[in-house]
Amino acid sequence: MTMWALLIAFLAVGFYGLLAKRNVIKKILGLTILDHAVNLLLIMIGYRHGGCAPIRLPGEDHAGFVARSVDPIPQALVLTSIVIGLGITMLMVALALRIRQCYRTLDGTEVNRLKG
Amino acid sequence: MNDGPGMSLIVRMVSRWLLGFVFVYGLGVALFGHLTPGGGFVGGVVVACALVMSILAFGGKQGPGAFLARAVTTLDAAGALMFLALALFGYVAGCFFTNWIARGEPATFGSTWFVILMNVAILVKVGAGAFAGFLAIVAFGHILDAEEGRP
Amino acid sequence: MEPTFYGLLVFLIIGSIVALEMKDILSSVIAVGVVGLALSILFLLLGAPDIAITQVVVEIIVVTVLIRAAARSGRVEMTRRPDLVSTVLGLILVLCFCGFALAALETLRPFGGARPLVGHWYLVNAEAGTGCANAVMAILLDFRGYDTLGEATVILTAILGAVVLLRPKAREEEAEPAVVPGVPAEVAHE
Known part of the structure; x- marks a missing residue:
């Protein structure tokens, strides 16, 4: 239970960075931390004590492997999620650079003038 | 020791030694993804890392040319189309995303050619995509520098 | 194994807080990189070598991109006073989130007891x-x-x-200055 509570604290830190920081780069960092926390939550849900990686080594007993391995489904989903996080971060950095060029600032609260 | 384009001599020398190893590591991780940890996603990002290192170490002040950017975006689309084509060929054996290529001995390299080809498609796609994003950001950084009058 | 998990998680939380509260943007980016690498060690111990290797490599390229973006901003001076309202509102929302998440914990199995x-x-x-x-x-x-x-x-x-x-x-055909019209001059030149 303590483990889950710590994990929620980790989630909350990322959430706080996303909501309360005004610098655009800080907001990107907050979203990255939130991304890390969600990935960690999914992997932890699939963990079991003394579990091995879901990769059968050559010569390993199949039944024993199935009995000991951790859940592979969260791992498959998190693998795609991490790579999507890379693409999203690049998109956000591109937006931040454009904001920097057009408004000469990185303060998110300054960016309130709509322009066609 | 900052003679010529790119970073200092030490960085360029070390990059020249490491570049081939990083590239081969990325390819190996992707090709053996069905037997060991790794796969196309990791391999693609490792290959993109090698390309990023070459740009950072040897790149001039002008930034990468437009030809390179166009080639990389074309490769990105080609990887995605290759993935889709492999999935579509599944109709040969019945339905979408069927493992339609014959399989070999278990726990050897040739145990499943379908997954190996899928891994190669994803390697091309993710590697080119990550590198294209980096190229765009670097090129735009040069424009920002020129506008703000920084060296 | 359990104490290692606890230690790494506490390290992750402290590293994230440091990353968000640092004044210098470059230091923040590097702190996020440290968090990502520690996270990959945790993934490895949790029996997910695939995820660990992906996390390392993606973290490296993300930090490189963010440094390219952040090296141009450096120590950014915020032009306005920090407004208390948004900070307090953010904290209240985070506390609400924590409350709901703790309530949802009742539906989870205890850590390490997964039955796939x-x-x-x-x-x-x-x-x-x-x-x-x-x-x-x-x-x-x-x-x-x-x-x-x-x-x-x-x-x-x-x-x-x-x-x-x-x-x-993108803007060449319009042939207009890069500075947005209507922005006061002192903001435009920082």
């Missing part, structure tokens, strides 16, 4: 069905190929968005 139900079927059939010794790759590329197709589409769109946003000649 669907995953069990995949583990049993992965090698016979696809020929992959690596069950994660079997699920990713064969059993659930549609997920990967969607993922490829998402990453193609995201990178396309970044490339289109940063086109070098």
Whole structure:
């Protein structure tokens, strides 16, 4: 239970960075931390004590492997999620650079003038 | 020791030694993804890392040319189309995303050619995509520098 | 093994707080990089070597990109006073989130007690069905190929968005100054 509570604290830190920081780069960092926390939550849900990686080594007993391995489904989903996080971060950095060029600032609260 | 384009001599020398190893590591991780940890996603990002290192170490002040950017975006689309084509060929054996290529001995390299080809498609796609994003950001950084009058 | 997990998690939380509260942007980016690398060690200990290796490599490239972006901003001086309202509102929202999350914890099994139900079927059939010794790759590329197709589409769109946003000649035909009209001069020149 303590483990889950710590994990929620980790989630909350990322959430706080996303909501309360005004610098655009800080907001990107907050979203990255939130991304890390969600990935960690999914992997932890699939963990079991003394579990091995879901990769059968050559010569390993199949039944024993199935009995000991951790859940592979969260791992498959998190693998795609991490790579999507890379693409999203690049998109956000591109937006931040454009904001920097057009408004000469990185303060998110300054960016309130709509322009066609 | 900052003679010529790119970073200092030490960085360029070390990059020249490491570049081939990083590239081969990325390819190996992707090709053996069905037997060991790794796969196309990791391999693609490792290959993109090698390309990023070459740009950072040897790149001039002008930034990468437009030809390179166009080639990389074309490769990105080609990887995605290759993935889709492999999935579509599944109709040969019945339905979408069927493992339609014959399989070999278990726990050897040739145990499943379908997954190996899928891994190669994803390697091309993710590697080119990550590198294209980096190229765009670097090129735009040069424009920002020129506008703000920084060296 | 358990104390290692606790230690790494506490390290992650402290590193994240440091990353968010640092004044210098470059230091923040490097702190996030440290958090990502510690996270990859945790993934490795949790029996997920695939995820650990992906996390390391992606973290390296993300930090490189963020440093390229942050090296131009350096120590950014915020032009306005920090407004108390948004900070307090953010803290209240975070506390609400924590409350709901703690309530949702009742539905989770205790840590380490996972019983894979669907995953069990995949583990049993992965090698016979696809020929992959690596069950994660079997699920990713064969059993659930549609997920990967969607993922490829998402990453193609995201990178396309970044490339289109940063086109070098986006504003040349309009031939207007880069500074937005209506911005006061002192803001425009910082």
